Structure formats: C-alpha cells, structure tokens
Amino acid sequence: MTTLPLAGIRVLDLSTVLAAPVTATFLGDFGAEVVKVEEPGRGDFTRGTTPGARSAYWAQEARNKKSVTLDLRTERGQRLVRDLIPRFDVVVTNYRPPTLRAWGLDPDRLSELAPDTVLVYVTGYGLTGPYSDRGSFDRIASAFAGLTYVTGDDDRDPVRSGYSTIDYMAAYLGAFAVVTALYHRDTAGGGGQIVDLALYEAGFRASEDALAAYATTGKVRERAGNRNPQIVPASDFTTGDGRRVSVHAGTDALFRRLSRLMGRPELADSEEYATRAGRARHADALYALIGEWAAKYTADDLSKLLNEADIPSSPLMSIADIAADPHYRERGTLVHVHDAEFGDLPMPAPLPRLSRTPGSVRSTGPALGEHNAEVYRGVLGLSEEQLAALEADGVI
Numbered sequence: 155m156t157t158l159p160l161a162g163i164r165v166l167d168l169s170t171v172l173a174a175p176v177t178a179t180f181l182g183d184f185g186a187e188v189v190k191v192e193e194p195g196r197g198d199f200t201r202g203t204t205p206g207a208r209s210a211y212w213a214q215e216a217r218n219k220k221s222v223t224l225d226l227r228t229e230r231g232q233r234l235v236r237d238l239i240p241r242f243d244v245v246v247t248n249y250r251p252p253t254l255r256a257w258g259l260d261p262d263r264l265s266e267l268a269p270d271t272v273l274v275y276v277t278g279y280g281l282t283g284p285y286s287d288r289g290s291f292d293r294i295a296s297a298f299a300g301l302t303y304v305t306g307d308d309d310r311d312p313v314r315s316g317y318s319t320i321d322y323m324a325a326y327l328g329a330f331a332v333v334t335a336l337y338h339r340d341t342a343g344g345g346g347q348i349v350d351l352a353l354y355e356a357g358f359r360a361s362e363d364a365l366a367a368y369a370t371t372g373k374v375r376e377r378a379g380n381r382n383p384q385i386v387p388a389s390d391f392t393t394g395d396g397r398r399v400s401v402h403a404g405t406d407a408l409f410r411r412l413s414r415l416m417g418r419p420e421l422a423d424s425e426e427y428a429t430r431a432g433r434a435r436h437a438d439a440l441y442a443l444i445g446e447w448a449a450k451y452t453a454d455d456l457s458k459l460l461n462e463a464d465i466p467s468s469p470l471m472s473i474a475d476i477a478a479d480p481h482y483r484e485r486g487t488l489v490h491v492h493d494a495e496f497g498d499l500p501m502p503a504p505l506p507r508l509s510r511t512p513g514s515v516r517s518t519g520p521a522l523g524e525h526n527a528e529v530y531r532g533v534l535g536l537s538e539e540q541l542a543a544l545e546a547d548g549v550i
Contacts, residue, residue, distance in 0.1 A: 158185025159511040163336065166242040167191065167219065168226075168235065168259070171199045172292065172321040173353055174248035174276040175215065177328030181244070182218030183504035183513035189242075189529055190216060190520075191235065194223040194550060197522040206522040213493050214501040216519030222530065223523040223550045230549045232257050234534075240268040241533055244332055248276045252287050261348045271346040272335040276328055280352035290353050292318040299357030300364065300375075307379040324356035381441075386433040387412070390470065391445050397453035398470040401444070401460060406430065408465055415463045416447045493518040526550055 160181055167178040167190040175190070175198070182188040192198050195205060198216070202209035225231040236258060239245055245268070247259060254260045254275075261281060264273050275281055278290025279298075296302045296314050306313040331349040338344040364375040380390045385404035393399055403412040406429070410422040421427050421443070426436040433440055448456055453469045460467035471479070477500065482488050489503045496518075504513025530536045530550070544550045 156511055160185040164242045165244040166238060168245060168247040172318055173324035174246050176322060176325035178246045179215055180325055180329040181332060188219040190219045190221050191224050192221055192522060194225050194548060208495055208519055210496055213496060213499055213518040217515050218517055219520060220525035221520040221523055222526050225549055226257055228549055236267060237534055239264060239271060242271060244272045246274040250277060250287060250289050251281060269345050272332055274328055274332060274349040276324060276351045278353050281350045292321045295320045295353040296357055299354040300361055301357045304375050304377055306377050308377045312377060320353060320357040324351060324353050327351055327356050384434060386437045387440055387444055389441060391448035393451055393453040393456050394449050395452040399453050399456050400468050400470060402466045411463050411465050415459060489515060491515045491518055
C-alpha cells in the first residue's frame with residue numbers, strides 16, 4: 155500500500171460543528187493521525203441526539219479519527235490537554251476567543267507552550283476585530299459574508315444554501331493552511347505558527363467581483379434567482395416531465411451551438427443576441443424562447459441533446475439521483491465503506507484525487523472514548539491507575 159502523504163503528522167482535533175472538525179477529517183483522509191477530543195458521556199454534536207451514539211453523519215465525518223474523552227471545563231482537563239498539545243504537529247480548534255482564554259488555549263499561551271505546532275483557530279469572526287468574541291455557524295457566516303443576500307429570486311426573501319457550504323469551504327481553506335504551514339516548518343525551519351481563519355471569510359472569498367464592482371461602479375450585487383445577470387443564457391429550465399435542467403451557453407460560441415440545436419440559428423446573428431452585452435439586455439425574451447423549447451423534452455432527453463451538442467448542462471440532481479449516477483460511481487467520487495453498525499455505507503470519497511498518493515477511508519467514526527487508553531497511555535505515558543482515577547472523577 156502506498157504511504158499516504160501526511161503519514162507521520164499527528165493532529166489534535168479540539169473542535170465541534172463543523173468547519174474545524176472537517177478540516178481534521180480532510181487531513182486524516184490523506185494519512186494524518188487524528189485524535190478527536192470529545193466531551194465525556196455525550197460526545198460530539200454530529201454523533202446525533204442520543205449521547206455517545208454513532209450517527210451515519212458521525213461515521214462519515216469522524217472517519218480516520220481516534221476518539222478520546224476529556225472535560226475541558228475542568229482544571230485537570232485543561233492541564234491534560236496542554237500536556238497533549240506539544241506532542242502534536244497540528245491542533246485544530248473552533249472555540250470562541252473568550253472560551254479559549256478561559257481554558258488557557260489562546261494563541262499566545264499555546265504558541266509559547268508548543269512553538270513547533272501549527273495552531274489552527276477556525277472561529278466565527280477571527281481572532282481579531284471588533285466582532286471577534288461573537289459566535290457563529292454556517293448560517294450566520296453566510297449572512298455576514300453576503301452570500302445569503304444574493305441567493306434566491308429577486309421578488310422573494312433571500313435564502314441560504316441547502317447545504318453547509320461555508321463550513322466545508324472553510325474546512326478546505328483550513329486544510330490548505332495546515333499543509334502550507336507544515337511545509338514552511340519542515341522545509342524552511344520556520345517552526346509552528348497560528349492559522350487565524352474566520353468562518354465568514356471562506357464565503358466572502360467566493361463573492362466573485364462583487365466588491366471590485368461596487369468599488370468602481372457603486373453597483374450592489376442583488377438576487378437574480380437562477381440567472382447570472384452578466385452571462386446569458388445561463389439558467390435552469392423546466393422540462394416536459396416537470397424536472398429542471400441547468401444550461402450554460404453564455405459565451406458566443408456556446409450560444410451559437412444552442413441556437414442551432416433549437417432550430418433557430420438566426421438568433422446567434424441577430425442584433426439582440428449576437429453579443430454577450432446584447433443577450434444580457436434582452437435576457438427575458440431570450441429565456442422565454444429557450445424555456446418554450448426546453449419544455450418539449452424530458453429532462454434526460456434535453457440533457458442528452460445539450461451535452462451531445464457540447465453545451466454544458468445537467469439535470470438538477472437530488473441525492474437519490476447522485477446515489478444512482480454512473481459517473482459518481484465509476485469515477486469514484488463516492489465510496490462504499492463497511493461500518494460495523496450501518497453496514498455498507500456510501501460517503502464522499504477523499505478529495506481531491508491524487509494520482510500517486512490518493513486519500514483513503516481506513517476507519518469510520520469511532521465509539522466514544524474508544525482510544526482513551528491508547529492515547530493517554532501511549533502518548534502521555536499515564537498509568538492504568540492514573541487513567542482509572544481520571545475516569546472515576548469524570549475528567550475523561
């Protein structure tokens with residue numbers, strides 16, 4: 155078996171819900187040894203509503219991790235975690251700054267305690283700035299980043315994404331920051347450093363040219379439903395079987411192909427639609443024409459026609475569609491993993507795909523405290539008696 159690229163890197167996951175622990179999951183997918191710290195008796199939020207249980211979500215997002223229990227609200231628990239931290243290459247946490255200070259896990263203290271450790275702080279608003287002490291979640295970050303404001307139809311209230319998009323975007327940023335900081339540490343002798351990632355920043359970085367456009371023209375990006383006001387046609391259309399198909403033919407070449415496919419080649423040469431600017435000005439009329447044409451086909455037939463004409467398109471896929479789709483299966487975008495509780499469990503594969511050192515799922519989410527003895531005795535050298543005393547006192 156090929157040695158995974160992050161083999162030998164030890165990660166301490168001191169976080170919960172969702173960007174920070176998924177950062178650790180991504181690192182674990184590529185070989186890092188990840189130890190997750192959980193609250194005794196309850197465990198992580200993604201375990202589900204039953205304390206200490208294992209949900210399918212937990213099986214997926216805690217894959218390739220070891221579980222230890224530790225009550226960070228206690229002084230003994232805080233001392234114990236500070237004993238652990240210098241023995242790890244990476245620490246990932248997402249507690250709010252006031253909590254970090256109260257528990258002795260703030261950046262200044264940990265940098266002094268573990269100067270060679272990469273300390274990743276994924277907080278709602280970052281470690282600095284007037285809002286730094288505030289809490290946040292994906293929904294709040296989406297609102298603050300401006301994503302919710304521009305999402306939805308212009309005649310209705312804004313809506314958030316159907317998934318926790320910012321959490322996962324932030325997790326990829328967090329994992330990128332870790333490997334960048336480790337590279338600097340291990341090739342330039344730079345030591346550890348602090349990664350300060352605000353949850354909203356992942357969403358803000360995806361705002362295209364909205365800020366530059368506002369700065370230069372004063373124009374505020376508004377909701378446009380499924381349309382992009384600058385790229386026409388690019389939208390979703392209802393087909394004859396009541397499904398929806400997404401179509402992007404916004405370049406001149408793509409629009410010419412679409413016009414031919416519709417049996418209306420003259421559209422691509424008309425005064426209204428020949429240029430990108432013209433199509434944007436006459437979008438409503440053009441979308442009406444395309445919508446009328448699309449309604450003559452089923453979603454599958456329309457998508458087939460469009461793709462055969464080399465026009466990017468896809469039906470709007472539900473998770474049931476994805477589970478049955480041959481491309482997802484044959485490319486390996488989803489993998490099937492055996493779990494002792496859930497049996498054959500499909501989940502997203504480790505991404506991105508590396509040709510020589512691809513990631514792997516070596517285990518699903520562990521039982522609560524499954525690795526207490528392995529970590530506390532193997533890493534810290536505690537005795538059985540010390541371990542039993544900590545457990546009896548509710549520290550672990």
